[in-house]
Amino acid sequence: MKKIEAIIKPFKLEEVKDALADLGIEGMTVSEVKGFGRQKGHTEIYRGSEYTVDFLPKIKIEVVVADDLAEKATGAIVKAAKTGKIGDGKVFISAVEEAIRIRTDETGDKAV
Amino acid sequence: MTKKTCWGFWSLVLAVSLVAALPLQAQESITAVTEAVAVTTAEGTVTESVTVATEEAPAGEPSVEDRIADLEAYINNVDRPSGDASKIKAPGPGHNAWQMVSTALVLFMTLPGLALFYGGLVRSKNVLSILAMCLGITGLVSFLWWLCGYSLSFGAGNAFIGDLSYAMFKDMSPAGVGAGYYWISDYVWAMFQLTFAIITPALIFGATAERMKFSAVLLFTAIWMFVVYFPMAHMVWGATGFMCGPLNPDAGIKAIDFAGGTVVHMTSGYTALILCMILGPRMGFGKVPMPPHSMVLVMIGTGMLYVGWFGFNAGSALGADAIAANAFTTTMLCAGIAGFVWGLAEWLVRGKPSVLGFCSGIVAGLVVITPAAGFVTPTSAVIMAFAAGIIPFLAVMYLKKMLGYDDALDTFGIHGVGGTLGAILTGIFADPAVNSVVEPLKAGLLVEQFKAIALTAVLSVVATAIIAFIVKFTIGLRPTQDEEREGLDTVDHGEEGYILE
Helix, strand or coil: CEEEEEEECHHHHHHHHHHHHHCCCCCCEEEEEEECCCCCCEEEEECCEEEEECCEEEEEEEEEECHHHHHHHHHHHHHHHCCCCCCCEEEEEEECCCCECCCCCCEHHHHC | CCHHHHHHHHHHHHHHHHHHHHHHHCCCCCCEEEEEEEEEECCEEEEEEEEEECCCCCCCCCCHHHHHHHHHHHHHCCCCCCHHHCCCCCCCHHHHHHHHHHHHHHHHHHHHHHHHHHHHHCCHHHHHHHHHHHHHHHHHHHHHHHHHHHHHHHCCCCCCCCCCCCHHHCCCCCCCECCCCCCCEHHHHHHHHHHHHHHHHHHHCCCCCCCCCHHHHHHHHHHHHHHHHHHHHHHHHCCCCCCCCCCCCCCCCCCCCCCCHHHHHHHHHHHHHHHHHHHCCCCCCCCCCCCCCCHHHHHHHHHHHHHHHHHHHHHHHCCCCHHHHHHHHHHHHHHHHHHHHHHHHHHHHHCCCCHHHHHHHHHHHHHHHCCCCCCCCHHHHHHHHHHHHHHHHHHHHHHHHHHCCCCCCCHHHHHHHHHHHHHHHHHHHCCCCCCHHHHHHCCCHHHHHHHHHHHHHHHHHHHHHHHHHHHHHHCCCCCCHHHHHHCHHHHHHCCCCCCCC
16 A cells, blocks of 8 residues: 655646546545745845744645556545645655554455 | 422512612602692582692702703813712712723733733843733832822822822712813822823833843832822822913913823833943844734734723813814824824835834824823824924934934834924914913913923933932842843743743
């Protein structure tokens, strides 16, 4: 099994979710995060005090899939999340040792 | 309750109230005189005793002319000509009503106007500390005012402080008039002035926000009221006051201050500057971003301050008369335009007009017009608005950075600088045609205003330094570093401002 972590622009979430659903991947975990890479933040000024806001809001999607689906899923995410502009985000893939479905106690590929 | 019982109950209530009303109906007494009247009949002239109602005022009763003069004085909001012989033994309803509304409006400026204005400007972990400061000061000052504060401010006393003749409001009555002005209740006057006494210390702690302990805030306030506020209120507004140009012919400084540029804004502004310097800056000041946590609250607070200020300025006319109308107008114009000018200045200097800029400009305009509201023309108010939108703007944007102090919410920048500016512009623009009080004082007024500024500044600065060190070396001024990092809301009040699931 592989864990796919994708950090994307928040407004792309629906598109990515739909792209994964088309592949039969119906479950995922989503968190609101902040971060930056090469995309610069913006400046705010309050009564003469200037602040640079470095961190930008992003969405992190985590999804665990069977090994044979990992490449297709990653491709779908990248395609759906791409805008071509700085700040599109990144995808990381790691190996998962075990997975268990809590309700049924199923393990391995049957659990994801 | 059955229908019968219900009818019976309400009939009983009606009967009781009719009976109770009888004594009230009997109050109107017609002056009756018994006269001997010659009546001619067929048998000759007979003298009969006849009782007639007469229009002649018996000895001791005011004449109709006197009573009309009294009514005219009420409408015109001037001195009661008949004095004790007047049949109006109470505050004049119209003027007194406006005074009560003004009082409520000024309290509204603190609760929740200032509370939200300041509250939105701090970080969310400290929002409740601002609200608590406003609430705590309201209660503390109310008590001190009743106890002796009102008396020390407005009792006769000497030129610098009142006396204890009205301590705990003794020898005062709600129907009494004259303490404030001829037609407003002495009680309402005391309450009106209380709302000023409440907001003044609350302004100070904008400068010390996010790093002063609640207990220190209250202790500082308690001492400061006696050393600075009561003497200042007495000197500027008391009939025997050292700086009361309009009322005191022997005033050492014949300055004018319509609604409190010196007493409220300069005192709090200069106090704020010294106190925040002694207190020191917030941890991380200059490095860590500390933007306002809610500009929405700031704007809401600004609106409340703006509306409430009509009570502050127009209420200081002490009557619903033409002077009040003038103060109302100058306040409206100066505030709105100053807000726009500040926003415009930001647009030019920074590239974008900010909501905080508009809000700050409006408050600056309100501060600057405060000493002048009932003394200047609308045109003067518009000119003052431009000054108010620019000079405090420069103080906040550049002076603060130059001198390096952490005046967290710009109390000195807006109230200190704005109050000083307002006092100076009052000296320039005060117009006898607007308010006859100005006439005997106009010559050399600007110099007197500068003297008043100097005295106010010196008193505030010296007193603050002493009180701050007293508090610092007794209970301490600041929370610990860990406490400051955690936030005053949990540390001082055991509460969180926002619990968002």
